[in-house]
Structures are given as C-alpha cells and as structure tokens.
Amino acid sequence: xxxxxxxxxxxxxxxxxxxxxxxxxxxxxxxxxxxxxxxxxxxxxxxxxxxxxxxxxxxxxxxxxxxxxxxxxxxxxxxxxxxxxxxxxxxxxxxxxxxxxxxxxxxxxxxxxxxxxxxxxxxxxxxxxxxxxxxxxxxxxxxxxxxxxxxxxxxxxxxxxxxxxxxxxxxxxxxxxxxxxxxxxxxxxxxxxxxxxxxxxxxxxxxxxxxxxxxxxxxxxxxxxxxxxxxxxxxxxxxxxxxxxxxxxxxxxxxxxxxxxxxxxxxxxxxxxxxxxxxxxxxxxxxxxxxxxxxxxxxxxxxxxxx
Amino acid sequence: xxxxxxxxxxxxxxxxxxxxxxxxxxxxxxxxxxxxxxxxxxxxxxxxxxxxxxxxxxxxxxxxxxxxxxxxxxxxxxxxxxxxxxxxxxxxxxxxxxxxxxxxxxxxxxxxxxxxxxxxxxxxxxxxxxxxxxxxxxxxxxxxxxxxxxxxxxxxxxxxxxxxxxxxxxxxxxxxxxxxxxxxxxxxxxxxxxxxxxxxxxxxxxxxxxxxxxxxxxxxxxxxxxxxxx
Numbered sequence: 001x002x003x004x005x006x007x008x009x010x011x012x013x014x015x016x017x018x019x020x021x022x023x024x025x026x027x028x029x030x031x032x033x034x035x036x037x038x039x040x041x042x043x044x045x046x047x048x049x050x051x052x053x054x055x056x057x058x059x060x061x062x063x064x065x066x067x068x069x070x071x072x073x074x075x076x077x078x079x080x081x082x083x084x085x086x087x088x089x090x091x092x093x094x095x096x097x098x099x100x101x102x103x104x105x106x107x108x109x110x111x112x113x114x115x116x117x118x119x120x121x122x123x124x125x126x127x128x129x130x131x132x133x134x135x136x137x138x139x140x141x142x143x144x145x146x147x148x149x150x151x152x153x154x155x156x157x158x159x160x161x162x163x164x165x166x167x168x169x170x171x172x173x174x175x176x177x178x179x180x181x182x183x184x185x186x187x188x189x190x191x192x193x194x195x196x197x198x199x200x201x202x203x204x205x206x207x208x209x210x211x212x213x214x215x216x217x218x219x220x221x222x223x224x225x226x227x228x229x230x231x232x233x234x235x236x237x238x239x240x241x242x243x244x245x246x247x248x249x250x251x252x253x254x255x256x257x258x259x260x261x262x263x264x265x266x267x268x269x270x271x272x273x274x275x276x277x278x279x280x281x282x283x284x285x286x287x288x289x290x291x292x293x294x295x296x297x298x299x300x301x302x303x304x305x306x307x
Numbered sequence: 308x309x310x311x312x313x314x315x316x317x318x319x320x321x322x323x324x325x326x327x328x329x330x331x332x333x334x335x336x337x338x339x340x341x342x343x344x345x346x347x348x349x350x351x352x353x354x355x356x357x358x359x360x361x362x363x364x365x366x367x368x369x370x371x372x373x374x375x376x377x378x379x380x381x382x383x384x385x386x387x388x389x390x391x392x393x394x395x396x397x398x399x400x401x402x403x404x405x406x407x408x409x410x411x412x413x414x415x416x417x418x419x420x421x422x423x424x425x426x427x428x429x430x431x432x433x434x435x436x437x438x439x440x441x442x443x444x445x446x447x448x449x450x451x452x453x454x455x456x457x458x459x460x461x462x463x464x465x466x467x468x469x470x471x472x473x474x475x476x477x478x479x480x481x482x483x484x485x486x487x488x489x490x491x492x493x494x495x496x497x498x499x500x501x502x503x504x505x506x507x508x509x510x511x512x513x514x515x516x517x518x519x520x521x522x523x524x525x526x527x528x529x530x531x532x533x534x535x536x537x
C-alpha cells in the first residue's frame with residue numbers, strides 16, 4: 001500500500017467518522033457534553049489552585065519578620081545589628097524603624113494621636129523589619145532565621161507571621177492532591193463514556209463489520225473508523241471543556257477583581273495557560289483513542305461474518 | 308483450486324453438518340453444489356470462505372489449508388474469494404457505489420482505479436448509472452446483481468454463490484447464471500450452491516450432490532453427470 005493511498009484511506013475513515021457523528025447530532029452533542037464537563041472539572045480545579053497561589057503572591061511578602069529590641073537598646077546598637085543581619089545570605093532586606101519614628105507613625109495612623117500626647121516616654125522599642133529572600137522563605141529557613149535573631153541578647157521578641165503561610169500551603173497541597181484524584185476519576189469516567197459509546201456504535205454497525213470482514217477487511221481496517229470516532233469525541237470534549245473554563249473565567253473575572261481590590265490588590269483572574277490548554281486537548285485525544293481502542297479490541301474480535 | 312479431504316463438521320450442539328466429505332474442484336471449473344435444504348451445501352461454502360473450519364479432515368483452497376491459516380492471514384485469504392449470498396448482504400445505508408467498492412476499499416485500491424473498476428463491474432451486471440441509488444430503491448434482481456458486482460470487482464480467482472437465484476424468477480435466475488458462466492469463461496473458478504435442478508440441467512456443469520452431509524455423487528472431477536451443450 002503506497003503512502004498516499006494509505007493516507008487517503010485514513011482521511012476517508014476520518015471523514016466517515018465525522019459524517020456519522022454529525023448525522024446523529026443530538027446523541028453526539030450529549031456525549032460531547034458529558035466528556036466536556038468531566039474534563040472541565042479538573043481543569044477548573046487546576047485553575048483555582050494556580051490562581052490561589054498567584055493571588056497570594058510571592059511568599060517573601062507574606063513572611064516579613066519583625067524583630068523587637070528590648071526598650072533600653074540604643075539606636076546605634078540596633079543599626080549595627082541590622083548591618084550584621086544584612087550580611088546573611090538568606091536575608092533580603094532589613095529596615096530599621098527607630099522608636100521615635102514608630103511613635104510618629106502610630107500617632108498619625110492610629111487615631112490615638114492626642115491620647116498618646118500624655119505619655120511621658122516613648123513606650124515603643126526600636127524594630128527591625130526583615131524580609132527574607134524569596135528562595136529562603138521555606139518554613140525551615142524561616143525558623144533558622146528566627147533563631148538567629150532570638151539569640152541576640154538585645155532582642156526582646158521575634159514575630160514571624162508564617163503560621164498562615166504554612167496553613168495556606170497545606171490547603172494548597174490538599175487541593176493539589178484532590179486535583180490529581182479528581183483528574184484520575186474523571187479521566188476514567190471519560191474512558192468509560194467513550195468506550196461505551198463506541199461499543200454501542202460497534203453493535204449498531206454489526207452487519208457492516210461482518211460484510212467488511214467477509215470481503216477481506218483486516219481488523220485494523222475495521223477498527224480505524226472507531227478509533228477516529230473515539231479521538232473526535234475526546235478532542236471535541238476537550239475543546240468543549242476549554243470553552244466552558246474560558247466562559248467561567250470570563251464570568252468570574254470582574255467579581256474576583258472587585259474582591260481583590262477590597263484587599264488592596266490588583267489581582268486579575270488568570271485563564272488557562274497555553275500549556276494547560278495543550279495538556280487538556282492532548283488528554284482528551286489520548287483518552288478518546290484509548291477508550292475506543294479498548295472497546296474495539298473487546299468487541300470487534302467477537303464479530304465474525306456468518307453466512 | 309478447492310480440495311475437501313474427508314471433511315467432517317460437528318457443531319457444539321452435536322449436529323453433524325458434514326461427514327466425511329471428499330471432492331476436488333479444478334481451477335477454472337464451474338461446479339454446482341446441489342441437494343435438499345439442510346444437506347450441507349451452505350456448510351461446504353462456509354468452509355471454502357473460511358467462515359467455518361472443519362472438525363476433522365482438510366480443506367485446501369488455493370493451496371492454503373484453512374485449518375492452519377493464521378488469523379492475520381485470513382483477510383488476504385478472503386480477498387481471493389468473491390462471495391454471493393442469497394440475501395445479498397448489502398449495506399442498506401450505503402449507495403450502490405460504496406457497496407460494490409467495499410472489497411477495493413479494504414484492499415487500499417487508489418480512488419481513480421476504484422472508480423474505473425466499479426463502473427466496469429456495474430456495467431458487467433447491467434447496472435451502470437445506478438451508483439448513487441440505495442439498495443432498497445432497487446428490485447430484488449438488481450440487488451442480487453449488486454451483490455455479484457461486489458463479489459467480482461476485485462477479480463478474485465474464485466467465486467462462490469449460495470442460492471444466488473433463490474429469490475429470482477426463472478428468467479432472472481437464468482440471466483444470473485449466464486453471468487456466472489461468463490466469469491468462468493475468463494478463468495474464474497465458480498462454485499454455486501443451488502436446489503434449482505432446472506438451472507443445473509440447463510447449464511450442464513459438473514454437479515456435486517450432497518445429502519445429509521455426505522457426498523452422493525459428482526465428487527470426482529470427471530465428466531459432468533449430465534452433459535449438455537453450452
């Protein structure tokens with residue numbers, strides 16, 4: 001068989017499959033919808049996780065450390081210690097906030113301005129704001145840094161607001177696992193839906209298969225249109241899933257932007273990336289092909305011509 | 308071309324459809340398989356087309372032993388045999404063209420070649436111009452001829468037909484048989500199972516008579532039992 005003849009036959013099988021699918025528009029649409037929804041769900045979950053991660057930004061922001069000195073530590077000492085801290089590789093930025101300046105800010109922003117006038121002494125200590133480097137924001141690295149500051153005799157307390165980061169990371173990890181489980185289960189569901197659809201089609205076309213085998217059609221020839229049908233279902237379902245997800249992103253975009261603004265952020269909901277779309281379409285195609293193959297292997301061999 | 312050597316076929320339900328059947332059919336011969344309904348005519352044809360394998364004995368078709376042929380060689384084996392059925396076995400939802408072209412399509416024949424040969428085959432059976440019609444739009448006789456066109460389109464060296472005239476009136480039946488003899492004239496081996504003794508006499512070819520799964524006469528490839536002029 002020459003290459004051009006072979007590819008012509010493939011095109012013929014493909015067109016035949018498209019023709020059959022379009023002739024049963026209603027049934028085809030229902031099947032595509034089931035596959036589309038099953039594929040859209042893990043995709044949506046994936047976007048949710050990705051957006052949650054992106055919206056909370058780089059964790060360096062979240063894990064600023066506040067180092068409070070004891071009240072009697074002089075500013076010069078605090079500045080010297082800040083200079084020491086800057087030498088450490090895991091430290092990104094150190095800002096010294098003198099007690100006077102802290103009090104000024106507190107008076108201005110707290111609304112207790114006049115009440116604070118009655119204070120004889122400044123009750124606030126000098127403070128260092130330490131921002132670790134992004135790559136040193138892991139809980140373990142933060143703990144090391146915290147111990148480093150706590151070890152100084154001049155330091156009163158070190159406050160790390162990392163609890164919520166860890167909790168949030170744990171939640172994301174649970175969601176990621178959930179995503180894997182959902183993807184596997186729904187993938188198996190897609191496989192079953194396509195396999196069953198192909199099985200019904202094989203039974204519907206039993207007579208045709210018998211005659212084709214009778215005139216010398218090989219198993220691969222008989223199988224081919226069903227594989228194309230499976231791939232079309234899978235790919236079609238994936239495209240539908242893509243549209244569903246894009247539509248959901250479009251609908252949610254404005255409310256999410258509003259929500260972000262209330263938290264003082266300019267975060268915008270991100271749609272699926274090119275990679276996401278590629279994976280989605282590839283997964284749909286592969287699942288469709290596999291479902292059809294399994295069904296064809298199971299049912300086609302049992303159909304032999306009878307005279 | 309075809310050789311049955313002490314072939315027996317017993318089905319799982321215990322019925323013995325063929326017992327100890329032995330005969331030879333030479334290349335280029337036209338042979339009638341006759342006998343009452345249930346005598347085993349169809350079973351013999353099924354063994355030739357490899358729709359069945361013998362329980363005992365050997366079936367050789369075109370030099371191939373059907374009992375030992377591997378599954379992946381069956382399609383190629385079947386492409387060497389044209390089969391005509393009493394009930395045509397046409398695909399009801401496909402036009403005449405697609406039905407006739409099927410053996411070429413499974414053999415990956417180029418489309419141009421396909422067109423040419425479908426036209427030629429339909430011309431041979433007198434159905435040129437009906438390519439786009441669906442089987443149910445044709446008369447029974449025309450449907451039968453579509454089945455014949457499909458059987459011969461890939462120019463198989465062997466043509467077998469199971470009661471091809473069963474549903475036809477005598478004139479049409481004769482016409483179909485003449486068609487078969489034209490294929491024989493160009494070297495095709497033709498085996499026709501029929502209970503229409505009138506037609507068998509008319510054509511005077513060798514006749515293998517089956518009764519109750521056994522050969523009653525005509526097994527030797529000698530002169531036909533009834534000699535008639537063509």
